[in-house]
Amino acid sequence: MTKIIHCTVNGQETEVAIDIRESLADMLRQRLHLTSVKKGCEVGECGACTVLVDGEAIDSCIYLADWADGKHILTVEGLRGPNGELSPIQQAFIEEAAVQCGFCTPGIIMSAVEIVGSGKQYTRDEIRKLISGHLCRCTGYQNILNAVERAVNEAYQFLQQGEP
């Protein structure tokens, strides 16, 4: 059955016709061509399809598109600034060599957006736990941790400086 839903995707109000059986991952990929949303298992095991729904990182492959009605969705395509500038998290992933094949990268970046967005300071071990829902076979997580840790610290310092 087809249904029309309304949601805000990467800052833009969007009306989209969905099959009520389809996942949010399929909606984002097939209907909106937001192909940063990757599918590595389709059962919520690998984390490659992670997007933010109302600020919370979820596996979009096991989240029905229908549930996104009225919600705010953010994918990696929505992270760059108005003139195409990279977010500090994306920059950190590039400079820390946290990217190899790149297939798990967008999902982990979205979890990092949630982590960094909390404005909290985390230890390395806490970050290890926070990203443990993402599988990566290329990096051994070492440089991914470096990148997320750096982005967390940069954001935390920025917030500290902002306080009187």
Next chain:
Amino acid sequence: MAIGKSMNRVDAYEKVTGQAQYTDDFFEGEMLTAKVLHSTIANGWVKKIDTSEAEKLPGVVKIVTCFDVPDIQFPTPGHPWSTEEAHQDVSDRKLLNQRVRLYGDDIAAVVALDSVAASRALKAIRVEYEEYLPLLSPEEAMAEGAPLMHEEYPGNILKHHTLIEGDYEKAASEDGLLFVEGDFQTQIVQHCHIEPPISYAYMKKDRITVVSSTQIPHIVRRVVGQALGIPWGHIRVIKPYIGGGFGNKQEVLYEPLNAFLSMQVGGRCVKLELTREETFICTRTRHAISFHETTGVRPDGRLVARRVKIVSNQGGYASHGHAIAANAANEFRHLYQADGALEVDVSTVYTSMASAGAMRAYGIPQAAFALESHMDDIALRLGMDPIELRKKNMMKLGYVDPGTGIACYSSGLEECIDRGMAYIHWAEKRKQYQNQTGPIRRGVGMSIFSYKTGVYPISLETASCRMVLNQDGTMQLQMGATEIGQGADTVFTQMAADSVGFLPENVHIVSFQDTDVTPFDTGAYASRQTYVSGMALKKTAGIFRERILDYASYMLQKPADSMDIRDSWIVCRETGEQLLGMDALAMESFYSLDNSVHITAEATNHCKSNTFAFGACFAEIEVDIPLGKIKVLDIINIHDSGVLINPKLAEAQVHGGMSMGLGYALGEQLLYDKKGKPLNNNFLDYKLQTSLDTPELHVDFVQTVDPSAPFGNKALGEPPAIPVAPAIRNALLHATGVAVNSLPLNPQKLVEAFTENGLLNGGALHV
């Protein structure tokens, strides 16, 4: 100089912004979905398939079964083709198979409007089988009366050979030798690239295009041609970005079927993507290999008489054939040289399990586990430090492999070991952790390896490159070699910048391969590309430079040999004075009314050399004896991969290999039930390393300059996965005195081993 600098990856921007396109990210208008019906028995025959109910379902476009496909058996491995029949790969499967040789064999396929219709159709197909006994180990497969997996191979033995150096019996008769024996067994693991295998195919006029997530686009073209019996020039293969391969995509598994299905529906576009569950059981795995080693050693630690028996579990199809077990055998010859004899008896045996194929380091992680564990056992028996034993026997500079002629042109192995010892405080901790008691104990262990760079002289090594000057003085760089996540495009950019004299930002590499336009290269495998394809790049750069300087000579009226190219400028060779910008030269060369030349260069290099890379792993672990749990406290890999083109990417490559090695050591294993059905073919039950399972990974390099290499560089991609498991096993031996000789070293196994060895008694600590 760009080489030696840690420049950022050239593809990182696209990958962090979602712009990088993988096979599933293209939309070609109508795309039909194909799904494969897999056998639900491990061994037998399909007697009958009834598709009548499935065909009635809405959305079903076409169903083909194993009774409908061409009667052509084809080879699947990503080897360079051999024009000599004796050296050709084994052709032992069809597009769909009536003879079922593993649980999950491909027996029918559905093309439908969407995946829901395709899945429903699969469920509605009725299959009748004649079932045979599943053969779940080489022993079962070689037993008398076992059903033959392939009629052409009696005893289910795909191939057997013996590697002989010297006279074992004579060497073994030397007085005063100590003999040490050991049995070692490795498990089945899977590559677990995060992007599942995927392709799509469509026809235009009489040509078929296949877009695929592959490491080897030019080989895919050849195999599709062979499998379908169509001229190779009618096939075009495109390789976009790929989400990891690790050897599993060095094989042509579903592209031929995908092309066939498109042809069956009038050339309409058909996409075929495997699920994760299918990926585990229907693609490739790492061979489970058993080793029996007997070594006669002098009291001073010199190896004299070595005998090894290797039996490799191939699974249902030959895949890379005997090549992987043969490579494992070679490691015994390469890493240590006996002062006497070495005899290795090697068999590859068909069973009815997942077919094993290429996986990062091609048989060497298995060999290293057996060989390096055995070395520690020998050292223990001799009362000698394991490192002293290794240094006495390991490959030295100048070694020449008597079988292949591959020579050791450079070796930093000894320094790798020395750095590892210093890092982990070897001498101190080996002493400190002796004679421990209590439930928690610590140990340090290590292992070493050697690894070849490419496949010469076993197979052809050929590579090509094309350079094209753009109007703005930048260049387009096209490689037949492929980027599969390892960073190939970035290091080729660095090599091209230095070899031509351009700034790296003025080199635009074309990441995708398209067999209609991409120069020929066999692809990403065997840690070959920086070496073999690097040679082609260097050769092409020489031609390209010469053509640019000739044009500069025409423009500036100076002899070409008085000038050079540096930082994208034509400069005076002597003084370095900048004479002409590359942009000005390029514009003139394109649009001159007197002398318009499109400056390009293309060359093939037939590589006829090989060289050894080396390395070591040192690990410190803590063992919880009642829990049977190993915690890695500290770990370092030290590599001699020659000159590093990009140190930061090299380090990242080592991280990934170490992580794969940790999974191999501690948890990963594909399990089967008694009927040959896989039990844990998903990411929930197959224990892939997560960030929580992975300790801090430390890396160091000893940069030798290899004289045979284009830039002093040697193999790096695969080696990091090799030494980790034996280093941890040896640390376990040091910590507990218990030698565990099979992988993985998981809690169930360790508790059993500790109980057998008297450390535990009914779960309680005994000593």
